[in-house]
Amino acid sequence: MDSFAEPRKPIDNSISLADVRAQVHKLEEDLRDKNIPVSGRIIQVCHYLPVTCAFARRPRPEEIPSPPATPPAKAADIPPSPTEPQPGDSSLPAPKDAALDKARPQWSLAVRYGHSAMVSGIDSLATTHEQIVIGWTGDIQASSPAEPPVASAVTSDPSGLPTSKVATSSLTDEDKKELESMLEEYRSRDEPENGKKIHYVPVWLDDKDAHGHYDGYCKQTLWPLFHYLLWQDVATEYASADAHWAPYAAVNAAFARRVAEVYRPGDLIWIHDYHLLLVPSLLRQALPDAAVGLFVHTPFPSSEVFRCLPRRKEILDGMLGANLICFQTYSYSRHFTSSCVRVCGYEVTSRGGIDVQGHVTAIGYCPVGVDADRVAKDTLRPGIQPKLDALRALYEGKKIIVGRDKLDVVKGVVQKLRAFEKLLQDYPQWIGNVVLIQVTSPALTDSPKLERQVSELVAHINGEYGSLDFIPVHHYHQTIKKDEFYALLSVADLGVITPLRDGMNTTSMEFVISQERTKKSPLILSEFMGISSTMTEALQINPWNMSEVAAAMHRGLTMSEEEKLRRHQQLYKTVTTHTSQTWAAMLAKKLLERLGSQNMARQTPFIPKGQLEQHYLKAKKRLFLFDYDGTLAPIVKVPSAAVPSKETLEALETLTADPKNVVYIISGRDGEFLEQHLGHIKNLGMSAEHGGFIREPGESTWRNFTESLDMSWMSEVLEIFKYYTERTTGSHIEVKKSSITWHYRSADPEWGLFQCHQCQDLLENNLARKRPIEVLVGKKNLEVRPLAVNKGEIVKRILYFNPDAEFIFCAGDDKTDEDMFRALLLFPQGTTSPTATARLDPPLSVTLLASSKEDADKFGPVDLAITPDAVFTTAVGHSSKRTLASWHVTTPEEVVEHMLHLVRVAGEQAPSSSSL
Numbered sequence: 001m002d003s004f005a006e007p008r009k010p011i012d013n014s015i016s017l018a019d020v021r022a023q024v025h026k027l028e029e030d031l032r033d034k035n036i037p038v039s040g041r042i043i044q045v046c047h048y049l050p051v052t053c054a055f056a057r058r059p060r061p062e063e064i065p066s067p068p069a070t071p072p073a074k075a076a077d078i079p080p081s082p083t084e085p086q087p088g089d090s091s092l093p094a095p096k097d098a099a100l101d102k103a104r105p106q107w108s109l110a111v112r113y114g115h116s117a118m119v120s121g122i123d124s125l126a127t128t129h130e131q132i133v134i135g136w137t138g139d140i141q142a143s144s145p146a147e148p149p150v151a152s153a154v155t156s157d158p159s160g161l162p163t164s165k166v167a168t169s170s171l172t173d174e175d176k177k178e179l180e181s182m183l184e185e186y187r188s189r190d191e192p193e194n195g196k197k198i199h200y201v202p203v204w205l206d207d208k209d210a211h212g213h214y215d216g217y218c219k220q221t222l223w224p225l226f227h228y229l230l231w232q233d234v235a236t237e238y239a240s241a242d243a244h245w246a247p248y249a250a251v252n253a254a255f256a257r258r259v260a261e262v263y264r265p266g267d268l269i270w271i272h273d274y275h276l277l278l279v280p281s282l283l284r285q286a287l288p289d290a291a292v293g294l295f296v297h298t299p300f301p302s303s304e305v306f307r308c309l310p311r312r313k314e315i316l317d318g319m320l321g322a323n324l325i326c327f328q329t330y331s332y333s334r335h336f337t338s339s340c341v342r343v344c345g346y347e348v349t350s351r352g353g354i355d356v357q358g359h360v361t362a363i364g365y366c367p368v369g370v371d372a373d374r375v376a377k378d379t380l381r382p383g384i385q386p387k388l389d390a391l392r393a394l395y396e397g398k399k400i401i402v403g404r405d406k407l408d409v410v411k412g413v414v415q416k417l418r419a420f421e422k423l424l425q426d427y428p429q430w431i432g433n434v435v436l437i438q439v440t441s442p443a444l445t446d447s448p449k450l451e452r453q454v455s456e457l458v459a460h461i462n463g464e465y466g467s468l469d470f471i472p473v474h475h476y477h478q479t480i481k482k483d484e485f486y487a488l489l490s491v492a493d494l495g496v497i498t499p500l501r502d503g504m505n506t507t508s509m510e511f512v513i514s515q516e517r518t519k520k521s522p523l524i525l526s527e528f529m530g531i532s533s534t535m536t537e538a539l540q541i542n543p544w545n546m547s548e549v550a551a552a553m554h555r556g557l558t559m560s561e562e563e564k565l566r567r568h569q570q571l572y573k574t575v576t577t578h579t580s581q582t583w584a585a586m587l588a589k590k591l592l593e594r595l596g597s598q599n600m601a602r603q604t605p606f607i608p609k610g611q612l613e614q615h616y617l618k619a620k621k622r623l624f625l626f627d628y629d630g631t632l633a634p635i636v637k638v639p640s641a642a643v644p645s646k647e648t649l650e651a652l653e654t655l656t657a658d659p660k661n662v663v664y665i666i667s668g669r670d671g672e673f674l675e676q677h678l679g680h681i682k683n684l685g686m687s688a689e690h691g692g693f694i695r696e697p698g699e700s701t702w703r704n705f706t707e708s709l710d711m712s713w714m715s716e717v718l719e720i721f722k723y724y725t726e727r728t729t730g731s732h733i734e735v736k737k738s739s740i741t742w743h744y745r746s747a748d749p750e751w752g753l754f755q756c757h758q759c760q761d762l763l764e765n766n767l768a769r770k771r772p773i774e775v776l777v778g779k780k781n782l783e784v785r786p787l788a789v790n791k792g793e794i795v796k797r798i799l800y801f802n803p804d805a806e807f808i809f810c811a812g813d814d815k816t817d818e819d820m821f822r823a824l825l826l827f828p829q830g831t832t833s834p835t836a837t838a839r840l841d842p843p844l845s846v847t848l849l850a851s852s853k854e855d856a857d858k859f860g861p862v863d864l865a866i867t868p869d870a871v872f873t874t875a876v877g878h879s880s881k882r883t884l885a886s887w888h889v890t891t892p893e894e895v896v897e898h899m900l901h902l903v904r905v906a907g908e909q910a911p912s913s914s915s916l
């Protein structure tokens with residue numbers, strides 16, 4: 001237990017806000033220099049706006065009551081003409097009635113408390129950036145029209161307003177517009193003077209969706225899971241962890257739409273927290289080039305817990321639309337990464353990013369802090385001192401332990417009380433000399449069982465260890481006011497914050513700042529909270545270990561003044577330099593760094609349908625070169641199950657039926673597999689084993705390019721693969737005619753990858769130095785084939801024999817397909833002329849098969865008919881995948897759709913062209 005030892009020599013882990021801001025500025029300048037758009041704006045996407053909205057609708061004309069019918073008049077009191085209303089005549093609507101006063105806003109806005117760290121961070125960024133905060137209005141409270149009108153958009157606490165709600169569906173477009181323009185004028189209390197504008201933009205949600213999303217999926221499904229609670233342990237009316245998925249998805253979609261509406265190229269987008277985990281991928285589809293960051297404020301559980309979530313893949317894919325995902329701690333980021341690897345089978349790049357079909361999401365962490373200056377100011381509030389004095393007087397002569405938590409299972413209040421009892425048991429000298437003041441504020445959802453448990457435990461301890469003049473535990477279950485809160489933190493001789501799980505925990509930081517003016521008292525923290533990784537000088541404990549917590553309490557209460565001071569100074573430095581301001585600036589910095597990194601800057605555009613169609617229709621001869629796995633058939637777990645779909649077969653059959661088309665499959669598969677599934681397609685050319693074999697269109701025999709090669713290495717590779725297969729459960733070997741593949745897709749993903757690296761290392765640094773082989777890293781496989789053959793060579797060969805092709809479409813998804821794309825870089829880089837021509841030397845595969853030197857010499861260079869615009873090299877995968885291809889599509893289905901489309905348009909054109 002490291003923390004129980006004498007404190008280490010203080011380390012300087014402080015961060016300078018000025019430095020981070022300067023770095024942000026520099027990064028932006030550098031990006032501009034590289035012509036990468038930087039707007040200087042940040043879009044912050046938060047579940048709630050930091051504003052509450054109350055609404056008092058003006059009555060519509062038809063809702064204004066008409067004057068009541070008057071009784072028959074007596075001659076003596078004939079009323080004046082109705083055109084002359086009398087003062088005080090209550091039967092007539094007063095023209096100045098507040099409800100009718102068009103000038104008076106229907107809306108009143110007030111500060112929404114909560115998430116103060118995030119909100120103050122965002123506010124502070126206004127020093128350097130214009131921002132747009134997008135969030136839900138929350139339930140709209142109904143305020144009475146008789147309420148005094150609000151003078152401006154900035155108002156005080158609306159707690160006096162009636163709490164009935166206004167249905168969002170009852171709001172008109174005008175009502176919504178009115179709120180939007182008031183929000184545009186709104187300025188938060190903490191916005192810096194002369195700061196840049198913060199625009200507040202509401203997301204309008206259907207009330208049912210909004211509650212299904214938040215009270216349902218967020219609070220009943222995700223929140224417990226992220227805090228290591230499986231649903232049967234928390235939900236009293238447990239239905240299904242999948243209930244409320246639909247509103248979760250709907251609300252996320254509404255947020256993404258709103259962001260897309262306000263987005264401008266060069267904006268940075270930061271999405272906050274577990275309420276919005278699908279927004280990144282929705283934005284990636286809508287705004288492929290946007291720089292999107294996702295910050296997860298909660299813990300992220302171990303993959304073994306996370307995998308219980310029915311929608312685990314949807315959630316991970318949703319998050320992975322971001323360019324960067326940041327967590328509070330390294331350990332949460334590690335859990336996330338292993339969930340991606342284990343649940344989805346995604347791979348981790350050498351720099352720790354997650355690779356999804358070529359789109360790499362960087363993973364990082366950046367702990368949030370508090371607004372230390374504001375907290376320090378708050379501790380000086382005049383109302384605090386009298387409360388502090390009162391507490392001191394009340395507990396005079398006794399040590400005070402303070403705990404303040406939400407009454408929520410994960411906050412560990414029960415465990416803390418048990419540990420306190422253990423303190424009194426193990427260190428009886430404290431009986432009568434120490435009190436625990438535990439304040440619990442109500443959680444979002446009541447838990448009567450937990451409340452009962454806590455009360456019983458308090459009563460038990462007080463009964464067991466208390467006396468007429470001594471009550472050991474003082475438990476207050478209520479929301480306390482700010483002054484009371486700071487008085488409590490300041491008076492403590494020991495702070496005990498010991499949740500079973502907590503994303504970060506800001507109370508511990510507020511404790512340290514409060515103690516700066518008073519006792520510099522020590523702090524006990526649970527090791528299961530995010531903040532523990534930065535608060536290294538706190539006494540860290542496992543909240544489940546009662547003896548350990550009791551010992552830490554004893555230690556904290558008896559600590560020397562010198563040690564207290566030393567520890568406090570270190571904690572204070574951490575808290576006052578790792579603030580909400582530095583956190584917010586660091587997020588901006590990290591996303592800009594990501595933006596500048598190579599992966600993000602190089603986007604492969606989506607294949608241009610019109611241009612493809614135009615060149616296809618124009619060409620007298622067209623060449624199609626398709627990889628198979630991952631290009632014409634999606635990747636599946638078992639290789640033999642990757643059979644072509646009905647649509648794929650239809651596309652190949654119709655393409656090959658057109659005499660203008662020359663179509664080849666160029667695959668790593670063996671000829672047997674290709675023949676079995678595609679052999680029946682007339683006129684389909686096939687190349688197997690990464691260019692080792694070719695079967696020309698219309699022929700039934702294969703030409704073997706490896707015949708004359710030394711293939712003795714195969715048995716040696718097989719031995720090595722066998723060694724690894726024995727040690728990697730779930731892996732298997734695929735032996736082909738002249739290549740061999742070791743698959744580990746069904747093995748434990750981390751172990752499989754580790755073994756793959758070991759095996760690759762052995763093959764490359766040992767066998768490949770002596771033998772004419774190449775080791776290829778494929779999709780969860782390792783392949784070895786002869787050095788002399790590759791897919792690029794085959795492409796050159798096909799092109800060499802079809803020099804009159806005027807259109808080339810070549811698609812592939814993995815590294816071996818890059819050889820094909822490389823072979824099709826026929827024009828020097830930067831060629832802009834659409835009529836540029838190219839010449840091709842005879843490739844090795846042509847001369848190699850020549851029977852004699854003279855025969856080989858017959859083959860000279862050929863002039864190609866192709867022009868630069870008519871070569872469509874197409875990577876299947878994400879637009880940010882690193883590739884030599886000029887275009888991309890995302891899935892094999894899209895490849896097939898494009899092919900079917902070309903065949904269709906050519907078919908539609910055929911009758912008219914023949915009639916010409």
Ligand SMILES: O=P(O)(O)OC[C@H]1O[C@H](O[C@H]2O[C@H](CO)[C@@H](O)[C@H](O)[C@H]2O)[C@H](O)[C@@H](O)[C@@H]1O
Pocket residue numbers: 627628629630631634635636637638639640642666667668669670734741743745778779780781783814816
């Ligand atoms: O050149 P390709 O047509 O892309 O073939 C490359 C290798 O694909 C096969 O393995 C891959 O696809 C399987 C089915 O989706 C998948 O289970 C496996 O994990 C992938 O690595 C094939 O088995 C190999 O022989 C090919 O060389």
